Amino acid sequence: MIAFVGSVLGLACSSRLHLVGFARGKTWLGSGAVALGTGIWGMHFVAMLGYDVQGVTLRYNVTLTVLSWVLAVGVVGVGIYVAGRDSSWPSLLAGGLLAGVGVAGMHYLGMAAIIMPGTMSYDGSTVALSIVIAVVAATAALWATLRARGPLFITGAALVMAFAISGMHYTGMAAVSSTITDHTDPTTGVSASAFVLPLIAGLSLIVFVVAFAVLMNPTEELAADNPAPVRQAPPQPATTHGDWPS
Numbered sequence: 001m002i003a004f005v006g007s008v009l010g011l012a013c014s015s016r017l018h019l020v021g022f023a024r025g026k027t028w029l030g031s032g033a034v035a036l037g038t039g040i041w042g043m044h045f046v047a048m049l050g051y052d053v054q055g056v057t058l059r060y061n062v063t064l065t066v067l068s069w070v071l072a073v074g075v076v077g078v079g080i081y082v083a084g085r086d087s088s089w090p091s092l093l094a095g096g097l098l099a100g101v102g103v104a105g106m107h108y109l110g111m112a113a114i115i116m117p118g119t120m121s122y123d124g125s126t127v128a129l130s131i132v133i134a135v136v137a138a139t140a141a142l143w144a145t146l147r148a149r150g151p152l153f154i155t156g157a158a159l160v161m162a163f164a165i166s167g168m169h170y171t172g173m174a175a176v177s178s179t180i181t182d183h184t185d186p187t188t189g190v191s192a193s194a195f196v197l198p199l200i201a202g203l204s205l206i207v208f209v210v211a212f213a214v215l216m217n218p219t220e221e222l223a224a225d226n227p228a229p230v231r232q233a234p235p236q237p238a239t240t241h242g243d244w245p246s
Helices: 002-020 026-049 062-084 091-113 124-147 153-176 193-214 217-224
Strands: 117-123 176-180
Touching: 002 026, 002 062, 002 124, 002 153, 002 193, 002 217, 026 062, 026 091, 026 176, 026 193, 062 091, 062 124, 091 124, 091 153, 117 193, 124 153, 153 176
Parallel strands: none
Antiparallel strands: 117 176
């Protein structure tokens, strides 16, 4: 649900961004990056709170957790900008690659924030698969941001994006194995429960602010205020007619 709501708001912001143009749409670019990036990160972190290692209590490094959110928002924003600067396939693929690798980095940075009396190891092939899924999902998401028109399209695209984001997360989780070396609970970091209230408050605030901005700026009004430039026909060469001989 978090990934879906973030995707809906991100696509709604992107549709408005392309109506007003990148030169005048920096606020929409930032709003879309925050909404979609936070949706991706929020889904990841809420699901990660359900990760459990039997016999020990997991805690989380606050700095790495916050940095993982900043990374998600940043790479989504850069991806939207790169993909949309000329709306070409090379730009879309470059933006998708950048955003996908960044989102995968967000996932594994978030996993590195887990503090436990033991070690984590990763299966290389499953990690590679999760990165591929992230790149494909990011490319599809950026493609959708370039073509987000109308509530039906946005809803359908957001559903696909939400499933892809979840697929990347759980593929990444399938790659990890934990080895407990000590059954003494860690004393550094914060517990999962300490994150719940700030997480709910932060997500609610972002959803409220971005949703309010979207509702106050319907696409019909933005399209009327920013009409598409009319292409003028190229000038026709003048024709001359010779005089008839007398």
